Amino acid sequence: MGASLVKLVGKRIGLSIILLFAVSVLIFVGTQILPGDVAQSILGQAATPEAVANLRAQLGLNDPAYVRYFRWLFGLLTGDLGNALSSGLPIGPAIAERLSNTLFLAFWAAAVSVPLAILLGLIAVRHRNGFVDKLISASTLAAVSLPEFFIGYLLIYFVAVKLGWFTSVSTVFDGMPFLKRMSAIALPATTLTLVVLAQMMRMTRAAILNVMQSAYVETAELKGLSRSEIIWRHAFPNAVAPIINVVMLNLAYLVVGVVVIEVIFVYPGMGQYLVDHVAKRDVPVVQDCGLIFAAVYIGLNMLADIFSILSNPRLRHPK
Amino acid sequence: MSSELEYLSHRVAAGRLTRRDFLGRAAALGVAATVANSMLANAVMAAEPVKGGTLKAGLQGGESTNVLDPALNLSQVNFSFGKCWGELLVELKPDGGLEQRIAESIESAPDAKTWTMKIRKGIEFHNGKTVTAADVVATLERHGDKKSKSAALGILQGIDTMKVNGDEVVITLKDANADFPYLMADYHLVIQPNGGKDDPNAGISAGPYKVTANEPGVRYGGEKFKNYWQGDKLGHADQVEIVVINDATARTAALQSGQVQMINRVEPKIVDLVKRIPGVTIRNVAGKGFYPFNMFCDTAPFDSNDLRMALKLAMDRDEMLEKILRGYGSVGNDFPINEAYPLFTALEQRKFDPEKAAEYYKKSGHSGSILLRTSDVAFPGAVDAAALYQQSCAKAGIKIEIKREPGDGYWSQVWNKQPFSLSYWGGRATQDQMYSTAYISSADWNDTRWKRPEFDKMVIAARGELDQEKRKKMYADMGMMMRDEGGLIVPFFNQYIDATGKNVEGWVNNPSQEMCNGYALSLCWVAA
Numbered sequence: 050m051g052a053s054l055v056k057l058v059g060k061r062i063g064l065s066i067i068l069l070f071a072v073s074v075l076i077f078v079g080t081q082i083l084p085g086d087v088a089q090s091i092l093g094q095a096a097t098p099e100a101v102a103n104l105r106a107q108l109g110l111n112d113p114a115y116v117r118y119f120r121w122l123f124g125l126l127t128g129d130l131g132n133a134l135s136s137g138l139p140i141g142p143a144i145a146e147r148l149s150n151t152l153f154l155a156f157w158a159a160a161v162s163v164p165l166a167i168l169l170g171l172i173a174v175r176h177r178n179g180f181v182d183k184l185i186s187a188s189t190l191a192a193v194s195l196p197e198f199f200i201g202y203l204l205i206y207f208v209a210v211k212l213g214w215f216t217s218v219s220t221v222f223d224g225m226p227f228l229k230r231m232s233a234i235a236l237p238a239t240t241l242t243l244v245v246l247a248q249m250m251r252m253t254r255a256a257i258l259n260v261m262q263s264a265y266v267e268t269a270e271l272k273g274l275s276r277s278e279i280i281w282r283h284a285f286p287n288a289v290a291p292i293i294n295v296v297m298l299n300l301a302y303l304v305v306g307v308v309v310i311e312v313i314f315v316y317p318g319m320g321q322y323l324v325d326h327v328a329k330r331d332v333p334v335v336q337d338c339g340l341i342f343a344a345v346y347i348g349l350n351m352l353a354d355i356f357s358i359l360s361n362p363r364l365r366h367p368k
Numbered sequence: 369m370s371s372e373l374e375y376l377s378h379r380v381a382a383g384r385l386t387r388r389d390f391l392g393r394a395a396a397l398g399v400a401a402t403v404a405n406s407m408l409a410n411a412v413m414a415a416e417p418v419k420g421g422t423l424k425a426g427l428q429g430g431e432s433t434n435v436l437d438p439a440l441n442l443s444q445v446n447f448s449f450g451k452c453w454g455e456l457l458v459e460l461k462p463d464g465g466l467e468q469r470i471a472e473s474i475e476s477a478p479d480a481k482t483w484t485m486k487i488r489k490g491i492e493f494h495n496g497k498t499v500t501a502a503d504v505v506a507t508l509e510r511h512g513d514k515k516s517k518s519a520a521l522g523i524l525q526g527i528d529t530m531k532v533n534g535d536e537v538v539i540t541l542k543d544a545n546a547d548f549p550y551l552m553a554d555y556h557l558v559i560q561p562n563g564g565k566d567d568p569n570a571g572i573s574a575g576p577y578k579v580t581a582n583e584p585g586v587r588y589g590g591e592k593f594k595n596y597w598q599g600d601k602l603g604h605a606d607q608v609e610i611v612v613i614n615d616a617t618a619r620t621a622a623l624q625s626g627q628v629q630m631i632n633r634v635e636p637k638i639v640d641l642v643k644r645i646p647g648v649t650i651r652n653v654a655g656k657g658f659y660p661f662n663m664f665c666d667t668a669p670f671d672s673n674d675l676r677m678a679l680k681l682a683m684d685r686d687e688m689l690e691k692i693l694r695g696y697g698s699v700g701n702d703f704p705i706n707e708a709y710p711l712f713t714a715l716e717q718r719k720f721d722p723e724k725a726a727e728y729y730k731k732s733g734h735s736g737s738i739l740l741r742t743s744d745v746a747f748p749g750a751v752d753a754a755a756l757y758q759q760s761c762a763k764a765g766i767k768i769e770i771k772r773e774p775g776d777g778y779w780s781q782v783w784n785k786q787p788f789s790l791s792y793w794g795g796r797a798t799q800d801q802m803y804s805t806a807y808i809s810s811a812d813w814n815d816t817r818w819k820r821p822e823f824d825k826m827v828i829a830a831r832g833e834l835d836q837e838k839r840k841k842m843y844a845d846m847g848m849m850m851r852d853e854g855g856l857i858v859p860f861f862n863q864y865i866d867a868t869g870k871n872v873e874g875w876v877n878n879p880s881q882e883m884c885n886g887y888a889l890s891l892c893w894v895a896a
Contacts (some may be wrong), residue, residue: 089779089780097521097522097812097813098812099514099521100516100517100521103515103516103517104517133433135433136433136434136435136584137435138435143432202617202621205617205618205621206621209621209625210621210624210625213625216625216627217618217621217622217625217627218426218611218613218618218622218627218628220586220587220611222581222583222586222587312614312615312618313615313617313618314618315586315611315612315613315615315618315622317583317585317586321432321585322432322585325431325432325433325585326432326433328431328776329431329433331433
């Protein structure tokens with residue numbers, strides 16, 4: 050069993066790496082067809098033609114595209130992310146800080162939302178079609194139907210402005226004490242939790258209910274096990290694969306899709322960094338951020354697949 | 369104690385109410401003169417700057433792509449933070465005049481071509497070095513270098529030679545320019561050690577605050593510079609901080625919940641709501657910025673002055689001001705100058721006249737629709753402004769077709785490239801600078817393609833004229849010419865609308881720029 054499992058997982062990882070290379074080509078091509086010109090965008094409305102020409106030459110924008118692609122790829126593989134065109138500062142350290150902020154926020158949002166969603170899903174199944182089930186479904190669906198900026202504004206207005214419990218400006222910086230940092234991210238983390246909760250909860254509920262239809266659950270019922278015990282011991286372990294899938298998708302969203310939350314709460318994460326540099330046509334940064342986002346997405350999906358393989362013996366022996 | 373009296377005493381302290389009136393009001397409220405007098409004394413004392421503490425501003429206009437190098441300062445946050453740590457040669461006073469900073473005096477030879485700047489003694493940089501004439505020359509050299517990316521490159525083109533003469537800098541210009549001292553107030557020209565040639569991003573100058581935090585697009589921090597040369601006037605708080613809050617709703621919420629004491633760019637459409645927040649004061653000041661509709665004078669159909677006149681007469685400026693800026697501005701008159709400039713002369717105000725516009729339109733011989741390009745980024749409300757204009761033009765029988773362009777690339781693909789589009793201008797220190805930047809034939813940013821040799825001659829003549837009365841007349845003539853023949857439709861001049869939180873005092877409106885011309889954090893303090 051061991052060898053075939055390793056082979057399966059290895060194949061999956063290999064595929065992911067190939068996919069990542071394909072994405073790097075796409076990203077590079079994509080950034081080449083953005084309208085406008087870096088030099089012009091950096092200098093803005095106040096640009097004189099001489100200044101634009103000076104900057105273009107200085108930025109090496111006159112080399113052919115494939116030369117720039119391989120230069121970029123080689124830099125990435127050797128750990129050199131290059132310098133931002135707009136500010137001339139190295140991209141690596143800037144991204145490292147932004148990424149750690151993003152991961153910090155995503156981690157705490159996930160730490161709250163994933164157990165909560167699964168617990169709520171289990172409770173909903175336990176009280177299927179009862180009042181509790183309907184309450185959980187209705188409230189999480191209501192939260193997910195509201196646009197995320199609206200949830201953010203509501204929290205800012207009531208919790209920050211009216212009650213004054215937490216700050217609405219979530220700027221975090223190096224050397225900030227841990228508790229202060231936690232208090233700063235309280236509102237964005239809550240918003241994110243509300244945004245991702247419903248999908249994970251619904252999937253948990255649906256997956257377990259699906260398993261509850263099967264014959265062995267009926268057997269367990271006939272054996273006289275309690276409903277909670279059936280759900281926890283027999284249904285849940287067999288419903289793990291789809292739950293992991295949706296959890297991973299939501300984790301990916303927490304890392305790559307939260308730019309609106311970052312803007313509203315003034316949180317210095319990756320999203321804002323990327324958007325600013327897209328607006329300035331700062332191609333190296335856009336490429337690096339794009340690839341990091343792609344890596345997160347592909348990586349989490351790969352993990353979801355691997356966990357599914359591990360959790361379901363049938364997948365280990367494809368016919 | 370009566371809150372009304374307290375309020376009135378603050379007004380006396382702020383110079384908005386006379387002492388006599390105050391005592392009269394106090395007597396009317398049944399307060400003995402001695403009590404009233406002591407209240408007044410307390411209030412005047414309270415108006416003294418409160419030293420210490422942290423002052424925090426939440427500002428729009430910062431990106432993670434920004435750097436500290438003053439040569440590349442473009443956004444509002446860099447502008448305001450630059451004024452915290454940077455020191456200039458001269459600065460614009462609220463009345464439009466000049467205040468001497470590092471330059472103790474600027475004198476010209478009678479021909480307005482040779483200028484001598486005396487550098488003030490005993491000013492210190494944050495790194496402990498003394499500011500010298502050589503640092504000043506190095507700064508001007510760096511910004512004026514042909515290869516420089518500095519936004520001040522254009523205004524330094526007129527310099528022919530520079531030399532250091534003891535504690536004086538002697539500059540000769542290629543052509544006479546009576547406004548030369550005003551050019552030195554450009555906010556990019558922060559004086560740095562050795563001109564910033566060694567490390568322009570070091571953030572070292574001689575301003576009231578030393579840079580302690582520089583996280584582009586996120587936050588900036590400054591710590592009081594103990595040896596600031598006029599510490600009694602500027603830099604009351606121990607620490608200043610700027611948080612970049614680009615989202616308007618988040619900015620207002622931060623002010624409302626007291627996380628910041630001041631914000632910029634309150635949108636005209638929510639000013640009345642913000643006013644209702646207890647403790648919040650709206651600080652609006654009329655400035656030099658305007659929002660033009662630019663026509664290319666050399667491109668059909670706009671090459672016909674009759675058509676241009678028709679399009680100018682078809683603009684309902686009052687409606688535009690009311691609906692787009694909610695009254696927070698003043699109507700324009702189709703030339704780029706208003707009363708915020710020192711040598712301004714009011715010209716007859718152009719009114720909305722659909723009948724006359726229709727006559728001119730007929731005379732121009734043009735038929736069919738006219739394409740107007742707009743975008744959200746041109747100015748706040750630019751898309752609505754285009755739609756309103758379309759309606760007022762329809763009343764004159766002129767058909768306008770609106771093309772809404774994406775904000776991305778608007779400044780590189782549409783503005784100054786397409787013959788009829790919306791834009792904004794932030795104004796300049798002097799009329800000469802405004803005309804030289806955008807309306808002389810050779811200007812890089814001649815965004816109306818206004819190429820008239822006789823107009824260029826007028827600009828150059830006025831530039832060299834030292835007699836202020838004659839000069840004023842020349843500028844009035846130039847304004848008239850542009851108003852009647854130019855490619856510019858100016859519906860309105862905007863206002864800077866900032867807001868401060870509870871007990872923020874020391875604010876001084878300055879028409880040059882928002883946030884007290886960038887000095888809000890240095891000028892203000894929070895009263896107990």
